[in-house]
Amino acid sequence: MRWNVAVCGLMGLLAQSATAITMDIDNDQSVKDAAATIAYGMLKYYTGNNTGDTPGNLPDPYYWWEAGAMFGAMVDYWWITGDTSYVEVTTQAIVHQAGDARDFNPANQSRTSSNDDVGFWTITAMMAAEDAFPDPPPDQPQWLALVQAVFNQMASRWDDLNCGGGLRWAINDFQTGKDYKNSISNGIFFNLGARLARFTGNSSYGEWATRTWDWERSINLITDEYDVKDGAHFDVTTHVCRNDSGPHVWSYNIGVFLQGAAFMYNVSTGAEQEIWKTRVDGLLGAVEAKFLTNDTKIIKEWYCETGFSDRGHPYQCNIDQQTFKGYLLRWLSSTSQVAPYTYERINPWIRATAAAAVATCTGPVGAAAPQVDSGGIQPGFKGIDGTACGFKWTQSFDGWAGVGAQMNALSAVMYTLTHKGLGKAAKGPVTTAQGGTSKGDPGAGVTDPASRGGLAALKPITMADRVGAGIVTAVLAISIVGGSVFLTI
DSSP states (O other): OOOOOOHHHHHHHHTSOSSOOOOOTTOHHHHHHHHHHHHHHHHTTOOTTSTTSOTTOOOTTSOHHHHHHHHHHHHHHHHHHOOOTTHHHHHHHHHHHHTTTTSSOOTTTTTTOOHHHHHHHHHHHHHHHHTTOOOOOTTSOOHHHHHHHHHHHHHHTOOSTTTTSOOOSOSSTTSTTTTEEEHHHHHHHHHHHHHHHHHHOOHHHHHHHHHHHHHHHHTTSBOTTOOBOOEEEEOTTTOOEEOOOTTOOOHHHHHHHHHHHHHHHHHOOHHHHHHHHHHHHHHHHHHHHHSBOTTTOOBOOHHHHSOOEETTEEOOOOTTGGGHHHHHHHHHHHHHHHSGGGHHHHHHHHHHHHHHHHHTOOBOTTOOOBOTTTSOBOOOOOSSTTOBOOSOSSSSOOSOOSHHHHHHHHHHHHGGGTTTTOTGGGGOSOBTTTBOOOOOOTTTTOSOGGGSTTSOSOOOOOHHHHHHHHHHHHHHHHHHHHHHHHHHO
């Protein structure tokens, strides 16, 4: 089985010049056309819909988690642009990778996936619930229930013995990372807790988020300057924790905590909301200090675009790290919606980055980034000739084409439309109380509610929770509508 871009959409893309993508950032249709071209080029890497291949998988050398992140980009692409060309293939991929147990632990990945791998697929399901992405048929896994299943399993893996808390990178003891508590695994858990608290109105999820934040701070993975370090190893015999991640500070670590903190700000009131506002502002300050170019405010991957050396050579991002700054853009855009006071600060960064990113999308068919770790190259670009996007946005096309470069550029371009009053995105992420249709299962993923870690089983949603969630959603909707009116006057 193969899917095709809708005929009218494909004809529109082919009608464009084969030399580059031309985009007027102040013309919404021009931005949507640019996003469509970039998305088309990205999905041309996908082979999971081919006969004999596995739905949801990207070809080697791309890892499973990156496919999950890619389909998350496609969920938001639909939400922002209204383009339905990829709804079917996106739904097929997510549902298939949910697995028989409906917890993103499919048989083809169960022995190799870690908490962060599973987490990226779960974030995609959370996006689908919040975006009101079309629900699967009733007999298939549902977006919200998938998120709750994985969240419950993550909570059951909370490990107080080593480092005083947190999740290990590895799920199984035979995996690499069984002695490492990494920020992205814990950041995803924090992020999902904050978003589930808002979506469902159940404050127990927010309690988990707070507990995770406090633990990260307690071992200095989130520093006083709001840098987010990569992780900490521990001794499996003595259980002593070593904060030994060195200078590695990656954009997706700070981004995942930023979005989660913004959601916690959104669901909080009074003094607690001020605490989360301080944290949101601190993280934004760290983004500006490390992940923006000094003069032009273009997003960059600090560690491998700033001249750091590794064994005497400039450090180059590997195939995973080439995707990170796209997630930062995704989470910055979301932050500006659920914490609307941040919009005036964030929007210029996204606009500057979009203009710079699209200017690199001039690469030819066949362009391919190197595989830094192995010495090979990534699959060649198969989109429209002259529209392959580069990795570095402070120069012309650098030859580093791949899924990561396309996904990053797509994020930069499409998130300039988030506040433009277009389609579903203009209303912000939905909740169960306001516009959400995805069906949940608070007990999914575990058979014993007491196994959900150190906290009690999730408490039932009270009338006060429901009323509070409705008020928060109403305030958000008013804020976003106000922002949209300002932008369109």
